[in-house]
Amino acid sequence: MSILQIGAGGVGWVVAHKAAQNNDILGDIVLASRTLEKCEKIIESIKGKNNLKDPTKKLEARTVKADDVASLVALIKEVQPDLVINAGPPWVNVPIMEACYQAKVSYLDTSVAVDLCSEGQQVPEAYDPQWAFREKFKQAGITAILGAGFDPGVVSVFAAYAVKHLFDEIDSIDVMDINAGDHGKKFATNFDPETNMLEIQGDSFYWEEGQWQRVPCHSRMLEFDFPQCGQHKVYSMSHDEVRSMKEFIPAKRIEFWMGFGDRYLNYFNCMRDIGLLSPNPLTLQDGTVVQPLQVLKAMLPDPTSLAPGYKGLTCIGTWVQGWKDGKQRSVFIYNNADHEVAYHDVEHQAIAYTTGVPAITAALQYFQGHWAQAGVFNLEQLDPDLFLETMPKLGLDWHVQELDIGQPEIKILK
Amino acid sequence: MSILQIGAGGVGWVVAHKAAQNNDILGDIVLASRTLEKCEKIIESIKGKNNLKDPTKKLEARTVKADDVASLVALIKEVQPDLVINAGPPWVNVPIMEACYQAKVSYLDTSVAVDLCSEGQQVPEAYDPQWAFREKFKQAGITAILGAGFDPGVVSVFAAYAVKHLFDEIDSIDVMDINAGDHGKKFATNFDPETNMLEIQGDSFYWEEGQWQRVPCHSRMLEFDFPQCGQHKVYSMSHDEVRSMKEFIPAKRIEFWMGFGDRYLNYFNCMRDIGLLSPNPLTLQDGTVVQPLQVLKAMLPDPTSLAPGYKGLTCIGTWVQGWKDGKQRSVFIYNNADHEVAYHDVEHQAIAYTTGVPAITAALQYFQGHWAQAGVFNLEQLDPDLFLETMPKLGLDWHVQELDIGQPEIKILK
Numbered sequence: 001m002s003i004l005q006i007g008a009g010g011v012g013w014v015v016a017h018k019a020a021q022n023n024d025i026l027g028d029i030v031l032a033s034r035t036l037e038k039c040e041k042i043i044e045s046i047k048g049k050n051n052l053k054d055p056t057k058k059l060e061a062r063t064v065k066a067d068d069v070a071s072l073v074a075l076i077k078e079v080q081p082d083l084v085i086n087a088g089p090p091w092v093n094v095p096i097m098e099a100c101y102q103a104k105v106s107y108l109d110t111s112v113a114v115d116l117c118s119e120g121q122q123v124p125e126a127y128d129p130q131w132a133f134r135e136k137f138k139q140a141g142i143t144a145i146l147g148a149g150f151d152p153g154v155v156s157v158f159a160a161y162a163v164k165h166l167f168d169e170i171d172s173i174d175v176m177d178i179n180a181g182d183h184g185k186k187f188a189t190n191f192d193p194e195t196n197m198l199e200i201q202g203d204s205f206y207w208e209e210g211q212w213q214r215v216p217c218h219s220r221m222l223e224f225d226f227p228q229c230g231q232h233k234v235y236s237m238s239h240d241e242v243r244s245m246k247e248f249i250p251a252k253r254i255e256f257w258m259g260f261g262d263r264y265l266n267y268f269n270c271m272r273d274i275g276l277l278s279p280n281p282l283t284l285q286d287g288t289v290v291q292p293l294q295v296l297k298a299m300l301p302d303p304t305s306l307a308p309g310y311k312g313l314t315c316i317g318t319w320v321q322g323w324k325d326g327k328q329r330s331v332f333i334y335n336n337a338d339h340e341v342a343y344h345d346v347e348h349q350a351i352a353y354t355t356g357v358p359a360i361t362a363a364l365q366y367f368q369g370h371w372a373q374a375g376v377f378n379l380e381q382l383d384p385d386l387f388l389e390t391m392p393k394l395g396l397d398w399h400v401q402e403l404d405i406g407q408p409e410i411k412i413l414k
Numbered sequence: 415m416s417i418l419q420i421g422a423g424g425v426g427w428v429v430a431h432k433a434a435q436n437n438d439i440l441g442d443i444v445l446a447s448r449t450l451e452k453c454e455k456i457i458e459s460i461k462g463k464n465n466l467k468d469p470t471k472k473l474e475a476r477t478v479k480a481d482d483v484a485s486l487v488a489l490i491k492e493v494q495p496d497l498v499i500n501a502g503p504p505w506v507n508v509p510i511m512e513a514c515y516q517a518k519v520s521y522l523d524t525s526v527a528v529d530l531c532s533e534g535q536q537v538p539e540a541y542d543p544q545w546a547f548r549e550k551f552k553q554a555g556i557t558a559i560l561g562a563g564f565d566p567g568v569v570s571v572f573a574a575y576a577v578k579h580l581f582d583e584i585d586s587i588d589v590m591d592i593n594a595g596d597h598g599k600k601f602a603t604n605f606d607p608e609t610n611m612l613e614i615q616g617d618s619f620y621w622e623e624g625q626w627q628r629v630p631c632h633s634r635m636l637e638f639d640f641p642q643c644g645q646h647k648v649y650s651m652s653h654d655e656v657r658s659m660k661e662f663i664p665a666k667r668i669e670f671w672m673g674f675g676d677r678y679l680n681y682f683n684c685m686r687d688i689g690l691l692s693p694n695p696l697t698l699q700d701g702t703v704v705q706p707l708q709v710l711k712a713m714l715p716d717p718t719s720l721a722p723g724y725k726g727l728t729c730i731g732t733w734v735q736g737w738k739d740g741k742q743r744s745v746f747i748y749n750n751a752d753h754e755v756a757y758h759d760v761e762h763q764a765i766a767y768t769t770g771v772p773a774i775t776a777a778l779q780y781f782q783g784h785w786a787q788a789g790v791f792n793l794e795q796l797d798p799d800l801f802l803e804t805m806p807k808l809g810l811d812w813h814v815q816e817l818d819i820g821q822p823e824i825k826i827l828k
Contacts, residue, residue, distance in 0.1 A: 186688075187687055187688050266680065270601075270681050274600075274601055274681070275714075282712050282713060284712045286708070290698065292713060294699060294700070295709050297698075298697065298698045299688055299706060300689075
């Protein structure tokens with residue numbers, strides 16, 4: 001058996017470590033990225049941490065242009081993997097899927113990145129270019145597993161679990177995501193600043209009463225008591241899984257919420273006000289043309305560099321409200337990840353860890369034949385039980401918390 | 415008679431308008447800058463406002479490289495002015511003085527811009543490169559008037575006035591500068607953002623008990639009740655005139671204070687924290703090299719563009735504490751300038767207005783023979799009375815306010 005992993009950023013780092021820790025099942029690993037040195041640095045870390053479970057299996061680096069289908073097909077044919085794991089930026093999802101289709105190899109990715117993956121794409125159209133492969137993959141007898149990170153990903157598995165075991169009828173699904181950790185920097189983003197800042201400043205789309213609702217960013221807020229992390233303000237935001245949940249989970253309202261501290265929002269607002277978050281060209285006095293957002297990206301710390309000193313917990317989960325046996329029920333299904341534990345395991349921080357661990361958990365499902373039907377699938381469509389049994393063994397446990405009925409109200413801020 | 419003005423930014427705009435309004439005394443005006451269009455735009459505004467008092471006198475535009483002595487000498491020899499008025503950025507002061515010396519023509523400027531005019535120059539060395547011309551100008555029989563804006567400039571004339579008329583002994587001189595106006599933008603600087611931001615983030619130097627004191631920016635604060643503007647927080651900051659006052663005015667403490675609103679400081683701190691105020695080269699992902707400060711400059715509104723909608727007052731003055739006839743005395747000598755009045759007069763805002771009006775007031779002193787000795791002079795060295803009689807006629811009045819003894823205390827913030 002073997003896998004081909006494309007992408008050697010923060011998520012790629014964790015995916016590769018976790019693949020190596022499970023190479024008795026996954027087999028040989030080839031790691032490919034635009035920059036060979038990034039792959040080699042990850043391989044060095046894997047070897048340094050002694051994370052290659054079966055040392056007789058291969059672990060190799062390659063270069064690839066992830067947005068070039070011909071280059072991808074050539075690499076896939078050379079490597080002949082059983083599964084291509086796309087840990088690259090979301091705008092390479094479509095070319096990699098096309099290459100997998102041409103080479104007849106199964107595919108897995110971790111996000112769709114609303115607002116960024118194609119011109120002006122928003123939540124209501126998220127996944128459309130990838131769902132267009134459904135018939136092709138089915139006929140070719142190969143599998144695509146889409147959005148197998150934490151959010152999207154595990155939060156959808158939690159929703160499927162709620163449907164299967166906990167509820168007869170669902171009123172609302174709220175995906176809740178906070179990072180209560182501290183990296184010790186005045187300001188930094190936990191993943192690519194460009195993706196992060198574009199995602200944050202877009203309008204929020206959520207699903208309610210059978211239609212899409214669109215509101216300005218940071219205009220809907222609620223305060224939620226997160227297990228082990230306490231009370232945090234979270235804001236309604238566009239996120240991939242609202243689209244897929246809306247397709248596969250029957251609920252009156254589906255919404256994604258992300259926590260931002262007042263300090264983070266203050267930096268964000270200042271940067272936006274002066275124009276630093278713009279992707280549009282800006283001409284300097286000497287004639288140089290730059291995108292302000294690229295300048296910000298170059299100024300901020302490399303997200304990978306935050307890992308060593310990072311302390312504290314993240315909390316991500318699915319808050320489901322509805323009915324069971326004729327009674328109202330409110331449940332929060334969640335994980336707490338610890339930045340220091342993540343660093344000890346794979347030399348990275350918990351934000352990348354919570355994305356990378358589910359990807360390999362899903363890959364194991366595929367290799368063990370549980371999630372291996374021909375076609376294109378989101379995680380809501382697949383049986384949650386074996387996935388949720390496996391994930392804690394890879395480093396992320398999960399809990400179900402019963403909540404009182406009558407939860408914090410959504411506040412409209414603007 | 416004639417003048418050659420170098421520089422066509424915001425201050426140059428006002429200087430040219432005021433020169434035109436007084437061209438019965440100053441004569442022909444030649445306006446020179448790197449960019450001819452900037453000069454032409456000013457000339458158009460002067461003609462549009464009907465500000466050319468004697469329409470038979472010339473008003474012409476030229477291009478010049480203000481940091482190139484040979485190019486300057488050639489232009490001075492062609493124009494043959496009686497006075498060169500440097501309204502350009504402060505780092506061209508020395509080349510223009512050298513050109514004036516070579517061409518034997520008198521010189522006037524409005525600031526020295528601590529922290530910027532040469533590598534790491536700070537208040538204790540401010541003016542040194544220009545004072546080095548003292549003997550040369552004296553022997554050549556030409557005059558240099560340095561720092562003839564408002565601060566430096568009029569605040570030094572106020573100090574000289576206090577020495578001459580109001581005090582026997584001076585304990586402290588505090589130059590106080592606030593802009594209580596509102597330009598309606600979320601964030602903008604009132605003059606060149608590059609100069610502004612470098613000036614603001616440097617350490618503060620002040621003179622006390624016979625030596626220089628150095629403290630971090632924004633670490634010394636006091637709250638002062640400004641006439642017509644009310645209570646404002648001001649922060650100790652490096653400024654040219656602390657150096658010249660220390661040379662010419664006997665006082666135990668001399669310090670410069672500038673007002674910053676909490677909102678302005680929040681933007682400033684955010685920008686500094688993320689690295690946007692750095693003049694050091696930054697390499698972007700695509701290899702482009704930029705100075706973050708130049709990117710900020712390109713993003714912010716052109717200071718000139720703020721003028722039309724600007725409302726409210728500035729207040730700049732010299733607060734002198736000391737002794738008269740054996741009794742303690744505390745006096746604030748100040749001007750209030752109104753952004754709307756400035757715009758009505760010369761189509762610019764009050765920050766540029768308060769710098770440009772004193773420059774032409776000083777030029778008139780030179781032309782009328784009052785400030786026309788051979789040598790290099792700062793405004794503290796010259797008789798204040800006729801200058802202060804003239805300035806209100808050009809648009810800026812001034813007042814003396816007696817204060818109670820026992821003024822607000824300086825707070826140490828860091």
